[in-house]
Amino acid sequence: MVNAAGKFGPYNQPGPERAASVTGVGHARALPGSGQSGSELVRSRIALRVRLATLIPGDRLPDVGVLADELGISEITVRRALEGMCQDGLLDRRRGRAGGTFIAPGWDAVVALLHNEEEAASLDAFHLLLECGLVAHSSGEVPPEQLERLQALVTEMDVAEDPTRLLELEARFHLDLAETLGGSGIREFAADLLGRLCLLQPVPEPAMVRAQNRCHAELLAELGRGATDPAVRAVKAHQRARLG
Ligand SMILES: [Zn+2]
Structure with missing residues (x-):
């Protein structure tokens, strides 16, 4: 082998x-x-x-x-x-x-020709579980300076005009979130999921990504005060924003 x-x-x-x-x-x-x-x-x-x-x-x-x-x-x-x-x-x-x-x-x-709704839904559900698990696992234990790094991405997304840049920051947020909450191995794992989703899912509209960014902000605020349940709810709201 x-x-x-x-x-x-x-x-x-x-x-x-x-x-x-x-x-x-x-x-x-x-x-x-x-x-x-x-x-x-x-x-x-x-x-x-x-x-x-x-x-x-x-x-x-x-x-x-x-x-x-x-x-x-x-x-x-x-x-x-x-x-x-x-x-x-x-x-x-x-x-x-x-x-x-x-x-x-x-x-x-x-x-666009490679999109596969069924496979995307399955991976998306798994990614949601991963993030919910990571959030529950590390709630109340994330050093503030690490949350600040994620907060900087949220702020940048708020002002990003270019749709490509917005999508790039959206992906970076989830990779950095995985690393912050789970370490570099989990970042690789999230990268596997996100990379595959890039090929299977239609590119989200900028308005949707902005709605998701409000969930990012909420998530960070709740993580900051160690509020596990509301933090998990913010992760779920992020996914619902995609489903519309
Ligand atoms: Zn997001």
């Missing part, structure tokens, strides 16, 4: 396993986020980077070896995943001296 097994690996499951339903019950792979294949990991991490605007359409991807190291999976798995993404139209491969693998200019349009 070439799998370097990420913290929540094994990521190098053979292809057919990918078809396993995330809604399954009584199966080791039933937990969304815990059993994605190496290919899915590559896809979801690239999708997350596009959401975080660390990669934008037209950008050249890092070399295969760099991606493999970063993700803790084999180069051949990365190569195979990139080929699949090229076939889907998410990536472009260009030959020659200035060649390489690039985020396709039509990334957003292609992603």
Whole structure:
């Protein structure tokens, strides 16, 4: 096995396993986020980077070896995943001296074709449980300076005009929240979920993200005073804002 097994690996499951339903019950792979294949990991991490605007359409991807190291999976798995993404139209491969693998200019349009409401709902429900659990687990124990870092993101979101920037900050808030409340391993776990959701869920409207940001503010206020139940309610209200 070439799998370097990420913290929540094994990521190098053979292809057919990918078809396993995330809604399954009584199966080791039933937990969304815990059993994605190496290919899915590559896809979801690239999708997350596009959401975080660390990669934008037209950008050249890092070399295969760099991606493999970063993700803790084999180069051949990365190569195979990139080929699949090229076939889907998410990536472009260009030959020659200035060649390489690039985020396709039509990334957003292609992603829109990949949306899967059922799978998204399942992952979204799991993400909600993760955040509720983290909030209940650490309520009253979060150092104020760590909440300030999250508060800075909320303030920035309040004034962000650019929809892309707003989406980027929204994703950052949830990654930083996971890290603040659960540590760096949980941040990686949240990144798995959020990256996959980037490919499965329609991009939220700016008005919706702003409504969600009011839930962020409420959550931080309640966490600050150690009020567990209201903090959990703010996490749930955040999800309801998405469901409309
Ligand atoms: Zn949010």
